[in-house]
Amino acid sequence: xxxxxxxxxxxxxxxxxxxxxxxxxxxxxxxxxxxxxxxxxxxxxxxxxxxxxxxxxxxxxxxxxxxxxxxxxxxxxxxxxxxxxxxxxxxxxxxxxxxxxxxxxxxxxxxxxxxxxxxxxxxxxxxxxxxxxxxxxxxxxxxxxxxxxxxxxxxxxxxxxxxxxxxxxxxxxxxxxxxxxxxxxxxxxxxxxxxxxxxxxxxxxxxxxxxxxxxxxxxxxxxxxxxxxxxxxxxxxxxxxxxxxxxxxxxxxxxxxxxxxxxxxxxxxxxxxxxxxxxxxxxxxxxxxxxxxxxxxxxxxxxxxxxxxxxxxxxxxxxxxxxxxxxxxxxxxxxxxxxxxxxxxxxxxxxxxxxxxxxxxxxxxxxxxxx
Numbered sequence: 001x002x003x004x005x006x007x008x009x010x011x012x013x014x015x016x017x018x019x020x021x022x023x024x025x026x027x028x029x030x031x032x033x034x035x036x037x038x039x040x041x042x043x044x045x046x047x048x049x050x051x052x053x054x055x056x057x058x059x060x061x062x063x064x065x066x067x068x069x070x071x072x073x074x075x076x077x078x079x080x081x082x083x084x085x086x087x088x089x090x091x092x093x094x095x096x097x098x099x100x101x102x103x104x105x106x107x108x109x110x111x112x113x114x115x116x117x118x119x120x121x122x123x124x125x126x127x128x129x130x131x132x133x134x135x136x137x138x139x140x141x142x143x144x145x146x147x148x149x150x151x152x153x154x155x156x157x158x159x160x161x162x163x164x165x166x167x168x169x170x171x172x173x174x175x176x177x178x179x180x181x182x183x184x185x186x187x188x189x190x191x192x193x194x195x196x197x198x199x200x201x202x203x204x205x206x207x208x209x210x211x212x213x214x215x216x217x218x219x220x221x222x223x224x225x226x227x228x229x230x231x232x233x234x235x236x237x238x239x240x241x242x243x244x245x246x247x248x249x250x251x252x253x254x255x256x257x258x259x260x261x262x263x264x265x266x267x268x269x270x271x272x273x274x275x276x277x278x279x280x281x282x283x284x285x286x287x288x289x290x291x292x293x294x295x296x297x298x299x300x301x302x303x304x305x306x307x308x309x310x311x312x313x314x315x316x317x318x319x320x321x322x323x324x325x326x327x328x329x330x331x332x333x334x335x336x337x338x339x340x341x342x343x344x345x346x347x348x349x350x351x352x353x354x355x356x357x358x359x360x361x362x363x364x365x366x367x368x369x370x371x
Contacts, residue, residue: 007359014079015281015343022280025321027313030079033282033339037295038068038096039088040287044115045152047226048180048209051088062287065095067303069102071285074308076106082133082362086113088287091123097130104131109363111135113178116162117155121169124162128170134362136176136205137162141185142195150184150226163199174361176203176253181263182226183209186239190246193254203253203361206243208263240264253357256341257350274340279321282339283312291317293324294336 014030021028039062042051063071072083083103090096091114103110112127116137119127127135137159141147144156166173177196181189189206196204209226228236240263247254254260279293285303286292291311292299297320301311311317341347348355 007363008355011081011359014081018277018281019343022275022277022325025318025325027318027321028280031075031281031283031312032079032081033084034075034080035084035086035282035284035295036068036071037087037284037286038063038085038090038099039093041092042087042089042115043092043117043153044089044155046115047150047152047184048182063289063303065098067289068095068099071289071303071308072099072103072106072108076103076108078309078312080108082109082111084111084113089115089118091118097126100127100130100132109133111362114138114162115151115155116159117153119158119162119165121165124165124169127166128173132173134174134176135166136178136203138178138180139192139195140179140182142191146185150180150182160199163201167200174202175200176205176361177201178205178207180207180209183228183232184226186228186232186236189239190242193243193246193250193252196252197250201252204247206255206260206263237264253354253361256338256347256354258341258347259338262337274344276324276327276336276340277343278336278339279317279324281343282336293317293320296327296329297323 011032014032017030018028018032040051041059042049075083085096085100090112093099096112100110100112110131110133112132112135114135114137116139119137138151139147139156139159140150141156144154147156147159148154163175163177166175177192177199179185179189179192192206193204209228240260244257244260247260276294282294284292284295284299286295286299289303290299291301291303291308299311299320301314301316303311342355
């Protein structure tokens with residue numbers, strides 16, 4: 001972490017630019033945290049998500065390898081800080097390692113979100129060779145029965161093995177665990193911290209089950225039995241207090257305290273609304289190349305027909321940013337919610353030490369010399 005200070009200065013200048021542009025309602029010259037949904041296909045049937053419902057005939061409409069590379073080349077010139085690749089299940093694409101390697105060749109740190117079920121020794125080796133910086137694997141419980149019930153398949157052992165395969169393939173890759181908190185696994189959720197430590201993970205992040213953002217496509221009657229109602233909240237608050245205590249004692253990087261406190265408060269709680277920076281500090285691109293501010297919105301302009309820069313700076317995207325500024329949705333997806341927290345001066349001042357650790361996890365010195 002010897003180059004952290006100059007990197008923080010650079011990032012601070014970029015963040016100041018983003019905040020200024022948001023204030024004046026203008027497109028920033030940078031996009032720091034693009035998130036790409038590289039495929040809509042998935043091999044699981046998770047209770048909180050409907051990505052697996054993607055129609056097979058849509059597969060051929062997904063962005064090609066070369067189209068993704070052109071996008072990466074464009075954003076590489078816009079001071080990207082971290083490129084996050086998610087899905088669906090990204091490893092269903094045979095060209096994933098090639099796309100990661102292309103981004104790394106352009107100097108972009110890459111983070112991968114996966115359910116881990118397709119990572120064996122061979123694929124772990126390919127990801128390590130691609131230069132992948134960090135990966136988050138979805139595990140919702142240390143109890144295989146609970147995890148499998150939530151994820152709709154007998155897959156707990158494969159997700160756990162993925163951590164071990166990646167660790168064996170490359171000690172350089174930072175490994176995180178993603179855990180979605182629901183009524184099915186909230187009891188004893190604090191034990192996930194020790195479980196992640198035993199696996200040798202570097203990070204554990206928690207989300208609360210929700211039906212906004214990408215999960216808005218999930219059928220509410222299916223997710224209902226996993227969602228929290230008002231009568232559940234006293235128990236949820238007790239469990240979250242135990243979780244925060246476990247995290248405080250752990251070596252693992254985790255969510256901001258503010259984010260965890262909002263989960264404990266419940267989805268209907270009133271609280272200070274943080275300004276949203278979707279469309280300013282971040283954007284999303286779906287499998288078909290449609291660009292939007294966040295995954296709660298469906299973009300109408302595609303990278304198949306226009307350049308990213310032309311979309312990013314267009315009046316159309318400005319109108320989408322206006323919608324973001326009017327939005328009062330409570331973002332339970334940590335990707336977006338945590339970015340908004342990180343843009344808050346109050347939160348930066350309170351948790352500056354965590355920013356150093358996050359910098360090391362997602363985009364530290366490339367463990368081979370470059371940031």
